[in-house]
Amino acid sequence: MRCKSIFYRLTSLVMLIGFSTTACYAHGGHSKKTLERIAETKTITLGYQDDAFPFSYVESQKPAGYTIDICNKIVDDIKTKLKIKDLNVRWIKSSTASQFVLIKNHATDMMCIPAFYSELRHQQAEFTLPFFFSSTRFITRKNNSTNTIKELAGHSVLVKSGTIYVEQLHQLNKTNDLNLNIELDNSNNAAFQSIQTGELPALISSYVLLKGMIALSPDPEDFEISNEVFSQPIPAGLLLPLDDPEFKRVVDDSMSQILTSKDFAKLYQKWFMSPIPPKAINLNIPMSTALKALIATTSNHANENEKIIE
Template sequence: MRKIALSLLTLGSLLSWSTASADMTSVTLQSVSKTGKIRLGYREAEPPFSYQLPSGEVVGFSIDLCKRVVDHIRQHLKLEKLDIEYVMATPATRFILMKTGNIDIECAATTNTAERRKTVDFSYPNFMTATQFVSRSDDHISSMKDLTGRSVTSASGTVNIDQLNQINRQRKLNIAVIPTKNNEESFDLVVSGRASAFVMDGILLAAMVAQTPDPSKYALSEETLSDPEPYGLMLRHGDTTFKTLVNESLREVFAGDDIKTLYGKWFTSPIPPSNMNLNLPMSAALKKAYASPVEFND
């Protein structure tokens, strides 16, 4: 009996040593364990995924997912407390902030692509959306062909502006592409009439339109510039131990009722600060992604 007890004790020690050894290979976990702090990248205005309320509080669907991941990391590292530091990241700065170690997880709406996976990593997909464009209803623009010879805007550093440029070249539409620093600038160009359309992820465009005083003034295209593409939490490239831990946490969220609660909170209910409601039921593709999480590999 004593031999069995000693064997179990030895096994437990080996498992603990193995976990600690794996943690030591993770740059992110080393930093988090040493400082007792984890840095989350967020967007200033990207509802319902990641945005800042007038009070200064950072909220959103991606933020809630990240909070659950943070608690999972805290338990894994056996810390009584793990502080969160929020770092504002724009489409143009998010990759730089990740590569330089200024953020540990980006909690926003960033598309997971093969090109991006060369320099950063991503968690399991947490949402899917296609690229569309928004225009003023009075302009009666319904297709990319209608944008021939017009000015069209999109934010720099996004997949969307690359897709716009590619279609512009392939179809010879002679579109004057206007790059901006962020989505707000692009939408303002359409509102003011300085651009005929704004190309971006459909879900983000729908959210921006819903926040305007009169959403009927704007039309979201039925035509898409891409197939539905996955969003993921962006992580440091090559930190496999940390990515595995993040995915373990997300798998737990996706497997239970928690994901249904979170999705309902941000996509089918009024959200702060203006009680906007996207009324967007969970798609079949997204349900499948949650039921069987798949990691994208090259």
Template sequence: MFNKSSLSKASTIAASLLLLASQICQAHPIHSNNTLEKIAKTKSISLGYQDDAFPFSYLDAQRPAGYSIDICNKIVDAVKTKLKIKDLKVHWIKSSTASQFVLIKNHVTDVMCIPAFYSELRHQQAEFSLPYFFSRTRFVTRKNNHTDTIEDLAGHSILVKSGTIYVEQIHNINRVNDLNLNIELDNNNNVAFNDIESGELPALVSSTVFLKGMIALSAKAEELEISDEALSPPIPAGLLLPLNDSEFKNFLDSTMQSLFSSKDFTAIYQRWFQSPIPPKAINLNIPMSTDLKALITSTSPYVY
């Protein structure tokens, strides 16, 4: 169930998204579905990023950085080659997990350089590129809470980032298991994680890779732990693209497939998950998953 605080937060988030959608629709006329044609005409590409999705998409020295950002930069190089535009302008547009679908639907961005974890409901709102990461859903808690399973949190509050697939997942788990969880929403990973560090709330549900990143950046890392219990199977994450543009989807997937089969992709993966990375020279030590290894070596088309 939601408490008044949860309802207030949810209402505020919903109102903000409606306002954003209205402003975008007024400021940006309807575009054709041909993204490559739009890019060629404007000689520019608009890419979405987040500042709280370490190590995929975050700010380092006030510039977008991360695993997703590096992949998007490779896509930009491919667009330059295909359209023969040497001086293609790149516009970086700040987004959030909740607003990314509004931005892509209204053609404010051409690609969201954010790890969009897949669900059928999300696929109705935007197209997905080939996946480039797989991760299970888990929760982080303080070690002194002695919380091993989601059932241990029954009757307590649990925090989830708004606009993510974890909201639907935890609602389903709550309903099926009759856990009486009080599900609270926040719209920023860093703010939500601070509530767990301080002990204000007992647990945060998110992707395992995000949780590892947040703990690695924390000054209280030794006091925190990720649940052994997984709340989902490995979920694929892709880049969001506009719906109903098969030419752009095919081009982008072909570009990513070529990247996957090159040494560049291995170097990009190792840079962000098996080497010290800024801002604190942290090595997350996350080996490439079995699912991702299978994908990049497969000759069969990937189907979500």
């Protein structure tokens, strides 16, 4: 069994991120480690999602989004570290649920999908350093009478399968006796259509994904996102194989450099504070306090390491 490592701690006011290399891993049946395989085949296999705007979606028949840009930067860094002149990138379409299977079976080397952290999910895959934090909320039509979590009691609510929100709803049902009936869907787009048609009263997801769904809809003014939250902001990272600490160290090093670089503010501005082509959608989501704190902490660690090396 893999030794347990602490990925994060939530307090009432501040989320503190603690990360360390795990001390031991279960040995899987896959003989070659990720970096060795990438170097040998000169190919890296990445997973993407087509319905997670603005993180991972398809534009002009290619994967696009915030996490896609981050993955491409990590790939460039791996290419440099392995001294591979031409590194082929192979993209595999995935979903929130199938990404864990693909990573576990080594069908992909890294998932370029926002994976929100939980201890249960961490038993199935490794997480990189976070690049976003988002609370869980729900979306309804404005003419609906279910505007609070309490008013959802006894109703059927929609959740995308394989997400952290399923865990959260089961816990909420248990602790608050809400008697919620949880309906699952495999697609964010199909789930949102069920809210559009009035088939179901509410869709639970992360605030940023809900805001993206509304922005993409033909009638965004018809919908609203709850003020109440199911969770405090949760960190989102990329998924990596559990049994490859060397690959995780390399990817986390790249992620650390991305987060602390001068260009990261521009990258965030591009996807969350500026019009996104081709529909010029501006989500207008300022950088969270938790992400700013993580960047500051990561920068301090980097500076301390530089002093040690000197």
